Amino acid sequence: MDCPVSSADDLSALLDQQGYVASRPLAVSMFLALRLQRPLFLEGEPGTGKTEIARALASALGRRLIRLQCYEGLDLAQAAYEWNFAAQMIALRTAEAVGEGDRAALQAELFTREYLTERPLLQALSPDPAGPPVLLIDEIDRTDAPFEAFLLEVLSDYALTVPELGRIEAPEPPIVILTSNRTREVHDALKRRCLYNWVEYPDAETEAGILRRKVPEAPAALAAQLVAFVQRLREEDVFKRPGVAETLDWARALMALDRLELTPEAVRETLGTLLKYQEDLAAMDDGRIARLLGAAE
Known part of the structure; x- marks a missing residue:
């Protein structure tokens, strides 16, 4: 498979058209994964856009997206x-x-x-008229060591062995993206087969750009206020820091309530779109909200 883009800048532009703002290190890692036909391992906090990058890439390249959602106890029958x-x-x-x-x-x-039911891994190795699909192996850290060991053949050779049929190889390597929230360490043997990128929360400028694309109806002043508030909140001692998805949900909630300014009352009314744990909500008293609003100004 020839690389579908000529440079990291071209890839960034394609992703931008899909509403995804990629950092320079991420764009370079993705471009190299395409050029070198290597899996890309994305690790980072929940809510930093790791899953969304696979969707955006598949849409940008006009490829099918095949998603394998990982969970504890995932086995061959569900995965392959x-x-x-x-x-x-x-x-x-x-x-x-x-x-x-x-x-x-x-x-x-x-x-x-004819009698084989194909699951995501085998689907990704099958011919596709539109070109090799994007295979998203999402939250690999939720599986166990035996499943990681099974993946080694798939990630090394883009092949899978079915005892009754033999070895099935992809005619063209799929584009493989693995994500991890780092709830546990993934084995080195799996990581060595991949290119790697740590995905950070976006800085204020990048997050503001994402908000403009995803919630264009939000007034510029309100968008600036809530991005500054979220950026400051991520520096606080909270059980779960809000991700980009929560920022977008919060903006949509404020617009649904016709809130054009981020006031203490507006924050209190809509905190459930931003924080998802009772401990974090309980800790957001009036004084803390006022302090964060003041820092966000």
Whole structure:
């Protein structure tokens, strides 16, 4: 697969058209992942836009997005493939009914791609007329070590071994993005197969740019106030710092309430769109809100 973009700047421009503002280090990492055909491992705090980058990239390149949402206990059947035993049994009973006697040939026919249910990993290795898809392996830190070990073949060779069929290789390598919220350390063997980028919360200028694109109806003065407030809040001792998604939700909530200025009352009314833990909400008393508003001015 030829690299679909000629430079990191071109990639940044394409992503910008999708409403995603990428930092220079992130744009360079993504460009290198495309050029070198290597998976890209994105690590960072929740809410920093790691998942959104895969969506934006797929849309920018006109590729299919295949998402594997990771969770504890994820296994081969949910991630890669499983045999359609119901269809196999119907085929077997039909063959017996019409008297087909070559059992060995029948068994061989039952274990073909026709009876294989493809899950995200195998889907990403299959041919696609639009070009290699974007495979998002989201929150890999939620899985366990055995699943990481299984991924090594996929990330190294863009291939997957099905015992009954043998090795299935992608005709063209998919674009692979892995994300982690760092709830645990991912094994070095997996990270070595990837390019790496730590995704920070955006600075005030970048976050303001995202807000202008995503919530264009927000007045400039209000947008500046709430971005400054969120930036200051992330420096506080809170259980869960608000991400970019929460900033956007907060702006939409304020607009829905026809709030054109960030006042203490407006903050108190809408804090549930910004903070998602009771401990953080309880700690936001009037004095703290006033202090943060003052710092944001």
